[in-house]
Amino acid sequence: MTATRTSLKNLKGENAAIYAKAKKAMPKAPRLTKEQADAFGRELDALREGVLASRGAADAAYIRRIIALQRKLEVAGRATIYAGIVFPPALVVGSLTLGAAKILDNMEVGHNIMHGQWDWMRDPVIHSSKWDWDTAAPADQWKHSHNVEHHTWTNVVGMDKDVGYGILRMTEQEPWQPRHLLNPLNNALLATFFQYGVGVHDTGIAEVRSLKGLRKLSPANKAKLKAVWNKVKKQSLKDYVLFPALAGPFFAPVLAANIGANLTRNLWTYMIIFCGHFPDGVEQFTAESVKNESRGQWYLRQLLGSANIKGGKALHLASGHLSFQIEHHLFPDLPSNRYPALSKEVQKICAKYGLPYNSASLARQFGTTLKRVVKLGLPTKQDLKRTFAAAMA
Amino acid sequence: MQPQSQAGPRTLLSRFTALTDAFAYPLRTSHYLELVNPLWTTHALQAKVVSVWDETADARTITLKPGRNWRSHRPGQHLRVGVPIGGMHYTRTYSISSAPESEDETFTITVKAIGGGRMSHHLVRNIKPGDYLPIGVPQGDFYLPDANPVEPLFISAGSGITPIMSMLRSMVAQERLPHVTHIHYAPHTYDVIFGQELQALAAKHPRYQLHLIYTREPGETASQKRHFNPEILNSLCPDWGTRDTWACGPQGLLDTVEAHWHQAGVARQLRTERFRAQVAAAPKEVTAGTVRFTASGVTAASDGVINLLRLAEDQGLNPPHGCRMGICHGCDAKLTAGCVRDLRTNALLNEPGAIVQICVCAAAGDAELEV
Numbered sequence A: 001m002t003a004t005r006t007s008l009k010n011l012k013g014e015n016a017a018i019y020a021k022a023k024k025a026m027p028k029a030p031r032l033t034k035e036q037a038d039a040f041g042r043e044l045d046a047l048r049e050g051v052l053a054s055r056g057a058a059d060a061a062y063i064r065r066i067i068a069l070q071r072k073l074e075v076a077g078r079a080t081i082y083a084g085i086v087f088p089p090a091l092v093v094g095s096l097t098l099g100a101a102k103i104l105d106n107m108e109v110g111h112n113i114m115h116g117q118w119d120w121m122r123d124p125v126i127h128s129s130k131w132d133w134d135t136a137a138p139a140d141q142w143k144h145s146h147n148v149e150h151h152t153w154t155n156v157v158g159m160d161k162d163v164g165y166g167i168l169r170m171t172e173q174e175p176w177q178p179r180h181l182l183n184p185l186n187n188a189l190l191a192t193f194f195q196y197g198v199g200v201h202d203t204g205i206a207e208v209r210s211l212k213g214l215r216k217l218s219p220a221n222k223a224k225l226k227a228v229w230n231k232v233k234k235q236s237l238k239d240y241v242l243f244p245a246l247a248g249p250f251f252a253p254v255l256a257a258n259i260g261a262n263l264t265r266n267l268w269t270y271m272i273i274f275c276g277h278f279p280d281g282v283e284q285f286t287a288e289s290v291k292n293e294s295r296g297q298w299y300l301r302q303l304l305g306s307a308n309i310k311g312g313k314a315l316h317l318a319s320g321h322l323s324f325q326i327e328h329h330l331f332p333d334l335p336s337n338r339y340p341a342l343s344k345e346v347q348k349i350c351a352k353y354g355l356p357y358n359s360a361s362l363a364r365q366f367g368t369t370l371k372r373v374v375k376l377g378l379p380t381k382q383d384l385k386r387t388f389a390a391a392m393a
Numbered sequence B: 001m002q003p004q005s006q007a008g009p010r011t012l013l014s015r016f017t018a019l020t021d022a023f024a025y026p027l028r029t030s031h032y033l034e035l036v037n038p039l040w041t042t043h044a045l046q047a048k049v050v051s052v053w054d055e056t057a058d059a060r061t062i063t064l065k066p067g068r069n070w071r072s073h074r075p076g077q078h079l080r081v082g083v084p085i086g087g088m089h090y091t092r093t094y095s096i097s098s099a100p101e102s103e104d105e106t107f108t109i110t111v112k113a114i115g116g117g118r119m120s121h122h123l124v125r126n127i128k129p130g131d132y133l134p135i136g137v138p139q140g141d142f143y144l145p146d147a148n149p150v151e152p153l154f155i156s157a158g159s160g161i162t163p164i165m166s167m168l169r170s171m172v173a174q175e176r177l178p179h180v181t182h183i184h185y186a187p188h189t190y191d192v193i194f195g196q197e198l199q200a201l202a203a204k205h206p207r208y209q210l211h212l213i214y215t216r217e218p219g220e221t222a223s224q225k226r227h228f229n230p231e232i233l234n235s236l237c238p239d240w241g242t243r244d245t246w247a248c249g250p251q252g253l254l255d256t257v258e259a260h261w262h263q264a265g266v267a268r269q270l271r272t273e274r275f276r277a278q279v280a281a282a283p284k285e286v287t288a289g290t291v292r293f294t295a296s297g298v299t300a301a302s303d304g305v306i307n308l309l310r311l312a313e314d315q316g317l318n319p320p321h322g323c324r325m326g327i328c329h330g331c332d333a334k335l336t337a338g339c340v341r342d343l344r345t346n347a348l349l350n351e352p353g354a355i356v357q358i359c360v361c362a363a364a365g366d367a368e369l370e371v
């Protein structure tokens, strides 16, 4: 985080001018005065309190049911993969089922439990401080990069590493460089290996551009990388050695099915998460703009910086209710099963204050996200001139 | 307390589960076994409610079958029981009322619904066979020693009978019941938990001397007189000063008993079991108080308004935290005693063991946190 932040702060000459211009060009949503923002915040606070007061046995039963469903789905998926030894099409079905189980584990179960959405139950097991999930990111590191950095500094360029994950150019605020031509390729790689991208998110490795930089990585970050590596080892042992080995001579097909399951999970989670903050109409912010932000203004930024995906119940479950990204960012620690109902109330409040509420189909949200990836990978005329001039000098 | 002979297969089993755990990573085999039978789990100890039995109008005995990681108790010990009410776990401590010598690997707790006790009411009224409750393992040093006490004296009142009952049952089961004097207090005849069993025991074993005292039964003596006092003690058990004594009951009784034994210089022969008031009072108004950060051993004065994170930092502590605005849960800490107020909602939290976001909570009166 620090690396990016200082690099944006220390911009000189023409780069600084670009930064200033990009800042000005940022979409202007209808702003609220501080008083209005605070009134807006109070209404959201009231919504929040309503849910806090009404959480109960039905909610607890919901998360327990989903956890059990996730585990059964996983067992079923792996069993079906083995059935694929005698009946090959089952390999595909099993692989997709296992992928779905992993998606459920990562999204509706892991992500939401580690947000503390279910801590109120005081269950000794289902608790943000105890939970771990089937993905490369160690729980404690993820809770820092995600809950602290991303949720506090949502879409603040230079402070929220989710803006581009350190390898993509996802904001005009970042001056274009020739390496950004690789944006589409890097994007495809990130999607394919998404669990590892998220895995090393908190280690500062994404900002490292050279071997020397790697050696200079802080001891804390090196320790974090080591923890990621330990987890990756155990996960790989499970999916790529132990379970395939159980199939004896049919090692290869089971391995392929397991790789397929992880790939399914990677692509899906990547898509859902990128649809949260990059579709057209989502705003980005500058470090200056969030100085002395009030609670109401924080709420406002969460609203303007997030986008929802319209869809049915299955989509909401499979996205861990991140299809209600706006509600999730307004109320990150409220139980996810409450987001659909909250969404209706939030929309009413937004309408009252004349605020946009970015909600559209998956095709539209993901389409405009991909457009952004491509567009920001390409230089504008000025970018070209500047790069050329710099090269000549 | 497992017999030595079990060590062999145990290690084999644990080696096997270490292997299957690698298949279940990052979960454990136990998480999947739970789908089949919650009692097979090792990652969290649970017990199944086998049966319930009403002892009196407001006391119920619950027979529990514990899961795999259970170890047998010593007569007199207690355990922690979690009960979900409204989706939330409440944890309370209860004495085990059965003897360890049980054939069907079950044990019992006997719970009395106390005024305002949310959890005891729930246990007494709503728990039904087939429910699962999270439990802890048996704890506490209020138990019968392996060497039989020569002439023990038991003093109990109300539901304080439960650990004593476990002791009596165990001595009977082992056929080693010595000369026992037992003084038990209850408000009325019909309030005596295990009343019939105690009477039957006294009828069968002359060595067991039971004295039931009813504190609220209409009669010639004023009810105050009937509470524990030295005269009664001297008349019922003149040689009390030489006996090993176990006492369990409400705070008032135990305070009096302890003072009396202390005065006589025989405090060493007295063992008491007291369950501290388990939930702190929740003050309605903003209340100043003292906050103890237990992990660092630091104490600080709170005005009831300052958030606990700031308070800790003002003392030179540096608790982990992130956003400082109640979003990230980076500052979560365990409340071990007392009461705190959520500054956003004014909600009060006084459940020991509750997790508190210290950046948005202030102490409500005294509080103790694991920081």
Ligand code: FES
Pocket (backbone or CB within 6 Å): B321, B322, B323, B324, B325, B326, B327, B328, B329, B330, B331, B332, B357, B358, B359, B360
């Ligand atoms: S520091 Fe983030 S919730 Fe307290």
